[in-house]
Amino acid sequence: MKARITITLKAGVLDPQGKAIEGALDALDFSGINKVRQGKIIDIDIDAAGETEATSALTEMCEKLLANTVIENYAIDIRD
Amino acid sequence: MKARITITLKAGVLDPQGKAIEGALDALDFSGINKVRQGKIIDIDIDAAGETEATSALTEMCEKLLANTVIENYAIDIRD
Amino acid sequence: MATALEMVSGVKPVMVWHQETEIPDVDLIAIPGGFSYGDYLRAGAIAARSPVMSSLRDKAAAGVNILGVCNGFQILTEAGLLPGALMRNAGLHFICREVHLRVENTNSYFTRSWAKNAVIRCPIAHHDGNYFTDPDTLKKLEDQDRVAFRYVNENGNVNDTSNPNGSRNNIAGILNDRGNILGMMPHPENLIESLHGGTDGLGLFKSMLENVA
Amino acid sequence: MTDFEITPQLIADHGITDEEYARILELTGREPTYTELGIWSAMWNEHCSYKSSKKWLKTLPTTGKRVVHGPGENAGVVDIDDGETIIFKMESHNHPSYIEPYQGATTGVGGILRDVFTMGARPIAVMNALRFGDPDHPKTRHVASGVVAGVGGYGNSFGVPTVGGEVEFHPSYNGNCLVNAFAAGLADIDKIFLSEAKGVGMPIVYLGAKTGRDGVGGATMASAEFDDSIEEKRPTVQVGDPFTEKRLLEATLELMKTGAVNAIQDMGAAGLTCSAVEMGAKGNLGVHLDLDLVPVREDNMTAYEMMLSESQERMLMVLNPAKQAEAEAVFKKWELDFAVVGHTTDTLRFEVFHKGEKVADLPIKDLGDEAPEYDRPWLETPASIRIKPADIPVLQNPVEALAELMGSPNQCSRRWVYEQYDTLIQGNTKQGPGGDAGVIRVLDETGRRKHLPTQKGLAFSVDVTPRYCKADPFEGGKQAVAECWRNISATGALPLAATDNLNFGNPERPEIMGQFVGCIKGIGAACKALEFPIVSGNVSLYNETNGEAILPTPAIGGVGLLTDVSLAMTIPFKNRNDVVLLVGGHGNEMGQSVYLQHFFDREEGSPPPVDLAKEKSNGDYIRSIILNRQINACHDISQGGLGLALADMCVSSGKGCVVDLGDEDAHIALFAEDQARYIVTCHPDQVQSVTDMATTAGVNVIPLGTVAGDTLKVTGVGTISVAQLKNAHEEWFPSYMAG
Ligand SMILES: Nc1ncnc2c1ncn2[C@@H]1O[C@H](COP(=O)(O)OP(=O)(O)O)[C@@H](O)[C@H]1O
């Protein structure tokens, strides 16, 4: 089973990488850019009996390791 | 207009981060994990006349700055 | 770090492997700098989940003194033993340079040999030292005198140009609520002898020794 | 697997000429298989065989009383007393860094570190010599920022301090950046490991990371044998994994202590092929490899791909079989692969098996020994004309001009670069980047302080002035060595030995080959005169784009020894009223000077000649006054001349000086780039003894003035504030990189 976990910074947490990209795009003369935020994805190929089992295992992984819930949110998306 | 750009490593390119995450999940006794790959997302809020315009601007941004096309693939997803 | 501890205390520290599950009885546990697991995922994240950590948690709860420098600080926040998180430097680059710190708290196990508000030199060398925490926690840290060190200019003033990495309130090091855990990004162990061009970092070791003696 | 037909196109795609192929047919005794063709091409390409350069490299002085192992091993080994050695080498990663700057640079650093620890040494210092195109060229900023981040990304994470390097911009590098990485490590003299296999039937073990398709030659792609999924099979850029390398280091050093290592070799270019052939051939043994046992990270890899993969963080070892269990346990502990993939034989054949089939069976010695060696035609570079001082244009205010020069791309502070490198890790850095040479304290292998009355130190520097080499390869080659030697001497260290990284254009062009030959002759002459043998090195040719070659860039990396590291000398002025002295006399060589280049856009004339005897006596003198504690600051004079050297001393200390040039023409005295010169300062009480010693040694020393005030003042010529110099110096790099 293939899953994608998307990890984004919580609102209110400053995102230096996003800011830097914004600046770089600006310097390259791209216009109309209001806001850039960067996040990460983790693609996991996991053996699981079904979607529910997969989601619950992945949630535990996020809580225990993949996301730092002090600053990050995560979303789980089972792909097939 | 809100867009999400997803950047992933090309197949065959070594992903030390993914490997390390895989190892860490394993050490935490999560089982049934076959493969982990890490990537990133960039959320951009952009002013554009329409989807086509947005996509074409974002494609240019990916080619010029956001993705390293020697080792990465990118996908553009216009969200609203 | 091990060399620094040995040099200052005359006692050779015991090294503990990350896969071990028991930490021996000691006066101080030091988690040194360096990259752990390549700092993949997030700096210190994977190390913070290694087997040895549960014993570390027990020791922390039992009041054993724990020092985390640089990667050690990142590991302690990732493990939840210190509040907040260390994010990518605001300038995005790794930074290795000497900065000035103001010693804010001078009654902890780690800082008591310094005079209040002493301004010291200290090197930094990190990619993820940008201290972040939510406003409530930040207020608590300030109110409870748990900010141990702050980045300042050479005159001891806090401002943006003296902040190398974007840390909230120029925070360079913090204590836990009980005062037995210190995490700091700068490397005092790299300024303790004439070879290093100064000894300002000795204060940390002197503070800790006062207690051992 | 189905083999490919060996067509002339396929042969050409492998960079093999018709004559070479005829020789291959003869040595193979039949038409080679596809895998064999790959093996031949890997062993016979320029990178592995040094076919264009070998003839000339042999002329370099490579021996000396401190040389334990010269060129031919993974790195050079030099005796530093007390049973200890320093092991070092420099290597280029130019082409990959231009394609993918970050990863190209990381894998360059990773590769050179492996060369050093394969021999049993723990890395203690790295340097990097970088050359980028014109700052205004559209790719330069991107390449520079990626390379610097990559160099730092790997070294910082691995945990070794960067102690020096070079960064320069020049339009000749627009299409070919240079990334030369240097690494040095410590090992006890009786615990050095070599690549020569000993004994028949010894297991051959694969160590480290798994094999992927990384860097598998462009030839595979061109030969278009792709079937189902092109994406899958596409050759990929190598990606560095410093965390695996760090574990590989620890595992390798631990393994060596077990007595399990018979021979060991890192996998660099053409990984498995080069390492296996080299270990066997050196030991006069055959090698049998079974590719089904090679740890892979991708499906359906062919024998060809496995033999040519350049996946990083891998080693090959010949094992002492009695120690197998112990050795394996070490690698398990560090979570690395350990797989017996073959054994040594007495057949002198290189035999490779895959899926039950023999895919290669070649004469192992011929793969290396019979590699072509070319005496390429070369054209001597036409003599350059010396520009007379009288013909040099005069600047209105040469002192104020110093600020502009200090703020120019090639003379400004490199802080933006080296602050991205961890220069302090390991806790032994006496002097990081920013001095004449980096200085590291030597600790013994346990990482504890040697209880000696004094602690030893090692000094490191890397140098070359490509403009000089272009105008006069012979003098330029000499100058590169002399400057490196001088930078080391300026810290008080005794230069011991050097490594070279020879970066040139296409050697098939006689004028380029002429640059190469001229530089080598110059390097050889200087190394001999200065007793500074070359113990390791690397050649990088074909650095050109659209027929435009880079400037000839033979970078020289050197190592020096300080018996008491606390005596290491530094650049900054120390005390007001100290006397400033010029060692080596006033100069008047303005050809190829920064002055002409920067202010008048003229890269012209002959470079300053190097008087090696004078270089030697002046350097020996400098070292003795440092070790006698007679002086308290020292800086060598190189590009930009006396003026720039004084400005450096002002800026680094925040103190000014007042100097008097006597009857000299100010613009010449300030900017001439004559060699073998230094500026020193001493307490007024020491002036007499310093000058007396100079007289005895036959060294020209001229008192110039004193350390004073907050300005750099040249009496009767002009004044500039130290603050202005400093601002200019620090401003350019960060603002350029910010875009
Ligand atoms: N790529 C680099 N990495 C580390 N240090 C560097 C690098 N480039 C330059 N430096 C340092 O900056 C200082 C100035 O460099 P340079 O002008 O080339 O020195 P020098 O003229 O003494 O050879 C030196 O201390 C050098 O080691």
Ligand SMILES: [Mg+2]
């Ligand atoms: Mg110098």
